[in-house]
Amino acid sequence: MKRTRRFASLMAVTATVALLATGCSAANPGSDDDSSGAAAATWPEPTASLKGVTLTYWTATQTATMADKVIAAFEQQTGAKINKVIIPDVYETNAPTKLATGAKPDLATWQPTGSELALLKPATGLQNLDGAPWLAKQTDAVQNLGTVDGKHYAAFVNVPSTLGIFYNKQVFADAGITATPKNLDEFLADAKKIKAKGVAPIFGAAGDQWPTQWWPQVLLAEDSKAGLWDKVNKNEDTFEGSAILGAIKTYKSMLDDGLFNQDNATSTYNESGPALLDGKAGMVLQLTSFTSLLQSTADATTINDKIGWFPISKSGNVATSVPGGDNALVAFKTGDSAKEAAARQFLRFWLETDYPTYVKEADAVSLDPAVKTPSTVPQVAVDASDALADAAGSMQQNAVANPDFYVNLANMVNGKATPEQVAKVTQSQFAQIAKALGTSGF
Known part of the structure; x- marks a missing residue:
């Protein structure tokens, strides 16, 4: 899987933050303790029927095909439809700017770092993923990432x-x-x-x-x-x-x-x-x-x-x-409880039901110790991933x-x-x- 890194400019970031701040009442419904938060969330079975449900999934140009096979399998097994929208570069700027206009996906790929998650106003804009069934299956090093103020907002699908x-x-x-x-x-x-x-x-x-x-x-x-x-x-x-x-x-x-x-x-x-x-x-x-x-x-x-x-x-x-933009997904608070639950179900499907297949097809290091990393993954990738357990945090x-x-x-x-x-x-x-x-x- 080819992965590249791009960064938003300072002026674009500050302008985006201002837009989100002024538009948060319309674009970011809910609060930390409202009924759509993860504290009261249920976690639907990964393959439960979702006929008639359509989810919108935003992703960057660099990660445009990352979830294609997962999406196809999810649609086949649940009857749901996933509408993939590729946001043009620079994704970390253009996606929040689009959010500030009132548009909102159900799911999106996102760089799961403190500075980038902050652009999405996670306390009001994102689903809290605490208690997600896949968390306990992932390595300790990953379980400690993707959080803001001690709450999980990012679902890791690739090793940081x-x-x-x-x-x-x-x-x-x-x-x-x-x-x-x-x-x-x-x-x-x-x-x-x-x-x-x-x-x-x-x-x-x-x-x-x-x-x-x-x-x-x-x-x-x-x-x-x-x-x-x-x-x-x-x-x-x-x-x-x-x-x-x-x-x-x-x-x-x-x-x-x-x-x-x-x-x-x-x-x-x-x-x-x-x-x-x-x-x-x-x-x-x-x-x-x-x-x-x-x-x-x-x-x-x-x-x-x-x-x-x-x-x-x-x-x-x-x-x-x-952690990079290809590492994780976030699920948005949209005010539609059925779609929010379906988004959580998609994350469960990717990280539980389909995860062994995903790791093999993506030729990726596994986040789950119970799922074997393919032998085709170079040793340097394994060594670098193993070092995550004692790694220091970057800027x-x-x-x-x-x-x-x-x-x-x-x-x-x-x-x-x-x-x-x-x-x-x-x-x-x-x-x-x-x-x-x-x-x-x-």
């Missing part, structure tokens, strides 16, 4: 991505590296050994901008676990503070030391997979979904032979969790707002901004979005 290092085993061997690094200092030492062999230690893909944000984020893993993003959310710490600015400066020093491919400023994500497989670069820092890019040009056996994976952080090997997962950090960092890569300027403008953007969301302290 973690950030880590994909590396070429032969490049490591040629550089005399016999064990993966145990912290940043060891990582940098290994990168310099690879550079000495005439190979780019790291493939950066800054031409696409969004990959730039991953380096500062993995360098903040321990800080994240210590509550960094909670402090940033309360305006008790900022992007200009010692932790985040320090991570940006470390990333800048890696650039200055020539540890990235020479064409980093213009190279793209799609180029990074072939570069790693061909040994033109030793390492790529990316999401678990990078495995799909590798699979577009190599089979699982080749990937297992050539490519390995390990997490990296400043002081150790802590992975960083970044996307734990922060209340998602500023244009990656755009600002790309400017730094291109020599148009200093680390201090990146930190300052990102903090200004963060505060603007947080204020628009009504976050206390802003």
Whole structure:
């Protein structure tokens, strides 16, 4: 399954938040404790008859076909109809804007992070999924995600991505590296050994901008676990503070030391997979979904032979969790109790009845320990998914707002901004979005 990442712009996000705020009385019926909330919800049997019921399902261009086989099976077994609507890019902006006009689906794919769920006003706009029968079947790490204020609003259908290092085993061997690094200092030492062999230690893909944000984020893993993003959310710490600015400066020093491919400023994500497989670069820092890019040009056996994976952080090997838009669905409060129940039934069908078939056909790592991951899934995807259990939360997962950090960092890569300027403008953007969301302290 090919997975890509896109991000909404700051101006679009703040405008969307404003639209939802002014339109919430019409577009978001119900409240935390009303009769349509999950506290009083029933969970219909996955294959119960739904003849005459039509559900609307919104999804992004990148996830347009993800549920097709599940939908077909659900329609066949229940008699329901699912009307799939593909929202054009940028989905994270255009979907909330459409909601603010009064349009509303019954179900939608959505990035299950705090900052993205906040755009949907979950307390009034989404069904609370606490008590869903599939939750207890999923891994502990997944059960703790997709929540806002301690309540579940996202149903995970795919394992959330973690950030880590994909590396070429032969490049490591040629550089005399016999064990993966145990912290940043060891990582940098290994990168310099690879550079000495005439190979780019790291493939950066800054031409696409969004990959730039991953380096500062993995360098903040321990800080994240210590509550960094909670402090940033309360305006008790900022992007200009010692932790985040320090991570940006470390990333800048890696650039200055020539540890990235020479064409980093213009190279793209799609180029990074072939570069790693061909040994033109030793390492790529990316999401678990990078495995799909590798699979577009190599089979699982080749990937297992050539490519390995390990997490990296400043002081150790802590992975960083970044749930994506292909990971989960949300069910909306529409005011129609029959359709709300049918939406919950669809989620049960996907995550219980049809889940073994879905995992096999999607060639995906299983969220349910009782459902075996297909042998055709590359080991790097399994390793990255296993690291989720001890992963730190990313900015996307734990922060209340998602500023244009990656755009600002790309400017730094291109020599148009200093680390201090990146930190300052990102903090200004963060505060603007947080204020628009009504976050206390802003």
